[in-house]
Amino acid sequence: TQLLEQSPQFLSIQEGENLTVYCNSSSVFSSLQWYRQEPGEGPVLLVTVVTGGEVKKLKRLTFQFGDARKDSSLHITAAQPGDTGLYLCAGEGDSNYQLIWGAGTKLIIKP
Amino acid sequence: DVKVTQSSRYLVKRTGEKVFLECVQDMDHENMFWYRQDPGLGLRLIYFSYDVKMKEKGDIPEGYSVSREKKERFSLILESASTNQTSMYLCASRPTTRGGRGETQYFGPGTRLLVL
Numbered sequence: 001t002q003l004l005e006q007s008p009q010f011l012s013i014q015e016g017e018n019l020t021v022y023c024n025s026s027s028v029f030s031s032l033q034w035y036r037q038e039p040g041e042g043p044v045l046l047v048t049v050v051t052g053g054e055v056k057k058l059k060r061l062t063f064q065f066g067d068a069r070k071d072s073s074l075h076i077t078a079a080q081p082g083d084t085g086l087y088l089c090a091g092e093g094d095s096n097y098q099l100i101w102g103a104g105t106k107l108i109i110k111p
Numbered sequence: 112d113v114k115v116t117q118s119s120r121y122l123v124k125r126t127g128e129k130v131f132l133e134c135v136q137d138m139d140h141e142n143m144f145w146y147r148q149d150p151g152l153g154l155r156l157i158y159f160s161y162d163v164k165m166k167e168k169g170d171i172p173e174g175y176s177v178s179r180e181k182k183e184r185f186s187l188i189l190e191s192a193s194t195n196q197t198s199m200y201l202c203a204s205r206p207t208t209r210g211g212r213g214e215t216q217y218f219g220p221g222t223r224l225l226v227l
Contacts, residue, residue, distance in 0.1 A: 006153075009151065033215070033216075040120075040220065040221070041218075041220050041221070042115070042201050042203070042218025042219050042220055042221055043154075043201075043216075043218050044218070045215045045216070048215070088153065088154070090154075090216075098156060098159070098169065099156075099216065101153040101154040101155075102153055103151055103152060103153040104151075104153050
């Protein structure tokens with residue numbers, strides 16, 4: 001069974017600070033996706049990483065896929081209150097249809 | 112823009128009632144999914160469908176059934192609702208370009224179901 005462990009589960013920091021969220025597994029994934037979910041809404045895709053070692057940037061967000069394609073990280077620089085939300089990672093594993101989901105990181109950025 | 116809509120945002124039902132949750136997508140996607148989301152557990156797949164009238168069990172299908180009679184519509188049925196089915200239910204759709212690999216899942220806004 002493939003699992004994705006996401007950490008931390010909860011993070012509350014001041015505006016302007018930096019933070020990193022991690023997704024780790026002992027399994028290899030063909031791709032890994034990061035989603036953000038705001039209260040009362042469904043998750044929305046932020047980025048997909050496919051190649052081992054790949055780094056993608058989305059404004060102040062930097063996503064990295066591990067060289068062995070078993071782990072990924074999301075780094076936010078100078079966090080803003082608008083970054084508040086639930087961040088979910090999801091790995092594409094053995095099945096063509098099923099994503100393996102992390103438990104999520106609830107992020108609160110205080111003004 | 113892809114749009115996935117769910118029939119209700121909030122539902123309150125009594126134990127033993129039959130509950131229908133409907134999901135409609137407007138992008139002609141082949142794949143559709145039903146998840147439930149509980150705090151600290153992430154998204155757990157209940158059922159998915161890769162084509163009309165086709166369905167596969169996910170990780171937690173017990174107590175649920177699904178129906179996909181038309182490509183755009185995927186229904187989740189709780190045959191006899193129980194209190195442990197109180198949860199947020201999310202529907203998603205996805206195209207199968209490149210066999211679906213790396214493709215985005217598009218989510219509806221969710222239905223928050225309370226079973227009393």
